[in-house]
Amino acid sequence: MLDVDGVLVFGRPRDGKHWMVGLKDDLGIVPRDISRTFFRAEWNRVFEGGMDLFPALQRGLDELEADVHADNFVSYWFEMSSRIVEPVLADVRKARERGIPVYLATNQCHERADYLLNSVGLGDEIDGIVYSAMAGYQKPHTGFYSFVERKTGYSPKDLLMVDDNLENVEAAIAAGWQAVHWAAGDSLSAILQRSMG
Numbered sequence: 321m322l323d324v325d326g327v328l329v330f331g332r333p334r335d336g337k338h339w340m341v342g343l344k345d346d347l348g349i350v351p352r353d354i355s356r357t358f359f360r361a362e363w364n365r366v367f368e369g370g371m372d373l374f375p376a377l378q379r380g381l382d383e384l385e386a387d388v389h390a391d392n393f394v395s396y397w398f399e400m401s402s403r404i405v406e407p408v409l410a411d412v413r414k415a416r417e418r419g420i421p422v423y424l425a426t427n428q429c430h431e432r433a434d435y436l437l438n439s440v441g442l443g444d445e446i447d448g449i450v451y452s453a454m455a456g457y458q459k460p461h462t463g464f465y466s467f468v469e470r471k472t473g474y475s476p477k478d479l480l481m482v483d484d485n486l487e488n489v490e491a492a493i494a495a496g497w498q499a500v501h502w503a504a505g506d507s508l509s510a511i512l513q514r515s516m517g
Contacts (some may be wrong), residue, residue: 321425321450321468321492324436325401326484328408328424334401339400347388348382349394357383364479369453373429398435404435407463412445420512421447425468425481427458449471460491461484480515482508491501 322328332338340351358380365371378390388503412422424442428451437443458465469476476496476509483489484502492499500511 321423321479321481322408322412322446322508323481323485323488323502324424324426324428325430327407327482328412329402329404329436329440330405330504331402336403339357339397342398342400347379347386347393349384349386349393353384354380354386357381364458367427367452367458369430369456373412373431382509394431397438399433402436402440404440408508409445411512415444415512418448420516423468423472424451425450425459425464426450427452428469429453443498457486459485462495463492465492465495465497481510482511 328476332339332341343349343351343354358377361369362376362380366373366376373394374390377393381388381393382389396413417423423446424436426449428436430453433451433453435451437449439482443449448492450464450471452458452464455464455467455471457467459465465476468474468479477498479497481489481492481497482502483492483499484504486501489501490497498515500515
């Protein structure tokens with residue numbers, strides 16, 4: 321069970337910097353402003369599938385009187401937050417060649433999950449995905465981990481979470497999973513070797 325942002329996907333394709341770095345120059349929107357009107361105000365409900373992304377985002381943009389439509393903002397955001405960490409992807413491929421199923425277990429809205437699978441192409445690289453808007457819960461809520469187990473059919477003892485958020489890792493362990501706290505530069509193959517032998 322592999323986290324996405326911060327593990328398999330990290331930053332802008334051209335330089336790996338956070339996707340908001342050029343937001344003001346490119347779209348005329350100050351990151352802290354859209355964070356206030358959308359990400360802090362509405363994002364949790366979007367993340368958990370309780371609110372549609374586009375109308376919620378449009379309300380946030382309208383509050384800022386931004387000359388940008390939600391469709392254009394989302395296109396920019398998703399494209400600028402889609403850099404695949406190639407060594408991790410290579411290790412995902414090696415794991416699957418060894419017969420180890422690899423799933424994405426991630427906090428995502430429906431639209432970005434679809435973008436990652438179909439536009440970025442991760443759907444061809446994994447065995448499946450479980451994400452927060454699908455589950456109705458975000459990591460580290462216990463409901464997320466229970467949903468993963470039901471959705472995939474695996475028991476807790478058979479699951480290994482790799483995540484860069486320590487709270488998510490601790491919640492996985494509390495749910496009876498194995499879990500590893502990811503740091504930049506870690507090797508997924510080495511983690512699997514230690515965890516699975």
